[in-house]
Amino acid sequence: MSNGGNSCTWHSLRIDRCVCVDVTFAQMRAFADDRGAADVAQLRSAFGCAENCGLCEPYIERMLESRTVIFNSVLTPRMLPRGT
Numbered sequence: 468m469s470n471g472g473n474s475c476t477w478h479s480l481r482i483d484r485c486v487c488v489d490v491t492f493a494q495m496r497a498f499a500d501d502r503g504a505a506d507v508a509q510l511r512s513a514f515g516c517a518e519n520c521g522l523c524e525p526y527i528e529r530m531l532e533s534r535t536v537i538f539n540s541v542l543t544p545r546m547l548p549r550g551t
């Protein structure tokens with residue numbers, strides 16, 4: 468089935484950065500590994516990520532937990548604080 472020449476489909480979703488500051492999750496992970504950054508606040512301070520629209524924050528959290536730097540699905544912010 469043709470999509471009219473549009474190559475952008477749901478299956479090609481690729482989320483790999485904070486678009487507000489154009490810093491990739493791979494760059495953040497390298498920084499976290501080098502400097503021992505363990506939370507979003509430290510990366511926010513270093514790069515300015517998760518400071519504007521905040522849409523990248525759940526991806527950064529997941530990156531810190533899983534080391535994943537490319538996401539193919541939409542993540543939403545956690546609704547409950549950790550430990551609840």
Ligand code: FES
Binds near residue numbers: 517518521522
């Ligand atoms: S995408 Fe990271 S603050 Fe907007």
